[in-house]
Amino acid sequence: MDQFDFIVLAVKTLVILVLIIQVVPVMIYLERKIAALIQDRPGPNRVGPLGLLQPVADALKLLMKEDPVPSNVNKFLFQIAPFLAVMPACLSLAALPLGDFFEIGDRKYLLQIADLNVGLLYIFAIGSLGIYGTLFGGWASNNKFSLIGAMRSASQIVSYEIPLALGVTGAVMMYGTLSLREMVFKQSGLLLGVLPNWGVFYQPLGFLVFFVAAFAETNRLPFDLPETEAELVAGFHTEYGSMSFASFFMAEYMAMTTMSAVMTTVYFGGWQIPYLSDEALFSMIGSRNILALIQVAVFFTKVMVFMCIYVWVRWTLPRFRFDQLMKLSWGNLIPIGLINIVLTAIGLYFWDKR
Amino acid sequence: MTDGIFIAIGIFTLLCGSSVILCKSPVYSAFSLILSFFGLAGLYILLESPFIAVIQVLVYTGAIVVLFVYVVMLMNPNSSGAYRNWIFMIVSAFLAWAVSLYLLKALTLGVAPAVGGAHALSLKEVATLLFTKYLWPFEILSIFLVVMIVAVFALAKQSKETPNE
Numbered sequence: 001m002d003q004f005d006f007i008v009l010a011v012k013t014l015v016i017l018v019l020i021i022q023v024v025p026v027m028i029y030l031e032r033k034i035a036a037l038i039q040d041r042p043g044p045n046r047v048g049p050l051g052l053l054q055p056v057a058d059a060l061k062l063l064m065k066e067d068p069v070p071s072n073v074n075k076f077l078f079q080i081a082p083f084l085a086v087m088p089a090c091l092s093l094a095a096l097p098l099g100d101f102f103e104i105g106d107r108k109y110l111l112q113i114a115d116l117n118v119g120l121l122y123i124f125a126i127g128s129l130g131i132y133g134t135l136f137g138g139w140a141s142n143n144k145f146s147l148i149g150a151m152r153s154a155s156q157i158v159s160y161e162i163p164l165a166l167g168v169t170g171a172v173m174m175y176g177t178l179s180l181r182e183m184v185f186k187q188s189g190l191l192l193g194v195l196p197n198w199g200v201f202y203q204p205l206g207f208l209v210f211f212v213a214a215f216a217e218t219n220r221l222p223f224d225l226p227e228t229e230a231e232l233v234a235g236f237h238t239e240y241g242s243m244s245f246a247s248f249f250m251a252e253y254m255a256m257t258t259m260s261a262v263m264t265t266v267y268f269g270g271w272q273i274p275y276l277s278d279e280a281l282f283s284m285i286g287s288r289n290i291l292a293l294i295q296v297a298v299f300f301t302k303v304m305v306f307m308c309i310y311v312w313v314r315w316t317l318p319r320f321r322f323d324q325l326m327k328l329s330w331g332n333l334i335p336i337g338l339i340n341i342v343l344t345a346i347g348l349y350f351w352d353k354r
Numbered sequence: 355m356t357d358g359i360f361i362a363i364g365i366f367t368l369l370c371g372s373s374v375i376l377c378k379s380p381v382y383s384a385f386s387l388i389l390s391f392f393g394l395a396g397l398y399i400l401l402e403s404p405f406i407a408v409i410q411v412l413v414y415t416g417a418i419v420v421l422f423v424y425v426v427m428l429m430n431p432n433s434s435g436a437y438r439n440w441i442f443m444i445v446s447a448f449l450a451w452a453v454s455l456y457l458l459k460a461l462t463l464g465v466a467p468a469v470g471g472a473h474a475l476s477l478k479e480v481a482t483l484l485f486t487k488y489l490w491p492f493e494i495l496s497i498f499l500v501v502m503i504v505a506v507f508a509l510a511k512q513s514k515e516t517p518n519e
Contacts, residue, residue, distance in 0.1 A: 077381065118477060121408045128416025132388065135420070139381065139427045147427065154424050158417060178477060 008104065013094075013113050020093050023307070024253045025055035030304075031311050038315040059246070067242035070141070077140035082240070082247030085133025089254035092126040095119040096261045097181045099271045099295030100278060103288045111271075111292055112181060119180040120172065123262060124165060127217070130255055131157045133248065134219075134226060138236035149235025152322065153219065153226035159329045160216040160223075166337030167209030170344040171199050171266050180262075184270030188277060196274035200267040205340040207267045209333050214259040216325070218252060221314040225322055260306035261299075268302055271295035360400055367393030380426045384419060391415045405477050 029044070032054065036043025044051035069078060099111035116122050131154060138150020175183045189197045200207045216223040227235030237248045264270060272278065272295075282291050320328070370390035377383045391414050398407035484492055 074381070077385070116404060118405050118408045121405070121412060125408045125412035125416060128412060128420075131416075131420055132423075135423055135427070136381075136385070139423075151424065151427070154420055158420055161417070 005107075008109055009113075012109065012111075016093060016096075016098065016113055017090060019098075020254065020257055021090075021250075023257045023303075024250050025059070026304075027253050027256075027307055027311075028055040028058055030308065031314075034308060034311045035315050038312070062242055062246045065242040067244055068239075070239055072142045073239065074140040074142065077136045078239075079244075081133050081137030081140060082244045082251075083133075084136060085130060085251035086247050086254070088126045088129040088133075089251045089258065092123045092258045093254075095122045095180060096258070097184055097265065097270060098299050099292045101288070102292040110181070111296065115179060115181050117177075117179050120168065120178045120183075120262070120266070123180075123258065124161070127255065127258065128157070128161055130251065133251060134236045137240070137248070138226075141236070141239040143239055145232045145234075146236050146238050149226040149228075149232045149238075153236060156216055156219075156223065156225060156325060159326060160213045160333075163209050163329055163333035163337050164213040164217055166334060166341065167206045167211075167213060168262075168266060169337070170203045170206035170340045173341070173344050173348060174199070174202055180265045180270075183266055184272065187269040188272055190275070196269055196272075198267060198269045198274075203267065203340070203344070205336060205343070207263070209337045209340065210263065210267075213329070213333060214263065215310070215313065216329070218255045218259055218310075220252070220256065220310055222317040222319050223325060224319065225325060228319060256307060256310055257303060260303045260310070263306055264299065264302040270302075271299040273298055356400065360397070363393050363396040363400065367397065381423070384423045384426055387422070388415055388419050391419065405480060 029052065033043045033051075044054040047053040047057045069075060094113040095116050097110070097112040097115070101108045101110050103109070134153040135150045138146040138148075138153070141147070171183075172178060175186050177183060177186075183199070187197050187199055191197045191201055195201055215221075219226055226232075227237065229235075232238070237245055240248065273281065278291065278295075281294065282288065285291055285294075367390050370386045370393060373386040374383045374390060377386060391410060395407040395410045395415075398404070398410060
């Protein structure tokens, strides 16, 4: 790797990071608008055209607020917890393939920060660290509600990591790789000449388990037990204000983005356009770099569809009770995940095509 | 370059490791433990074993230390010096000394864990070994774990049935 490659890598990392952080303001707007749509009210419409500047106003409001540190908190952990929440969310972006590659001169660069051969495991490993922000933040606040929220979060995330991994194992067995990039390549073409060759059509059960577990893993409604405002005020971030609170908020949205990106990559063909292969598109456009841009756009479109489903579910379903939450994971999702693995193994044994 | 990274990560890991035992508050100890596990994962990556590194983070940092922190937070975390027992301290110091002596001896004999010359295993090789050569140990370990889980369930249920007085 020479100096030029290094600079390209650094710029690429920065661009991908900034690009994915931009999902947060878009989601703030969409969350409010979709909520309004579902509740049959106009939603934000005062700041800018169609209320489009609402996220800017929200961010400014949060920036200008006081960032209080209560007197009885553990200062070090209280202040470091928001960083602990955001950092894993940013780190897990490194393995996401946004597109195939782009060219500078005659050199090819992948549209991915690092093509790890353990990419999927890397995302799970880093994702499982997100809990420390919640856990330390809730404990350091020295507040019983916060502590209960943190404890709930810990037990919920540890429980739901198992169905999350079991759900995706079937897909991993089918593709025979953990590299997210190779998974996308294996989903090109058509299935039976009608459907796109996407993982979701081979692994509907696995996708279902993964999808449900992803909601719990990101603390979203109907599984937002760590911050139930009716019981726990706001759970682990009760004592936080200003940008510290915004960091938790951002971490949640970025975790959602990562989960949506994993679902897109593993089950919905990543950057590929259904019924239109990359090569066919390339021969139409004739430029690799424009093709790369189109791929990134397709990838983000698919991710945003999942993000909108997250919002849709949030404003549609009521919250679970904690024992129901645990029962769903240990009693339903894990057995379904195990059955899916056995079915996949039998299927692979008899239909040894891939 | 690699040597520099190794030394930096090594110092980081050692510092975090010693702060695990030097910190008065158990929560800070747990926090240092997380950081030292990260250092270890970095060392595994330097040894070109990203799979082991990722599993290290996934299992230890992401699950086991979470439970440590959970337990520490549920107990009274500010009681420092709960184990200020001289006998404990002497026995543990002796044990630590013996273990490090043994490790040093192993180093001089050249039978230390062959880190430098070790062939980094890919995911495929690990899986192949696990399902062929080490199939029986693997299965026996799984049965052992299941037995433990069942035992914990049985104990937990028993203590619930007998009223606590």
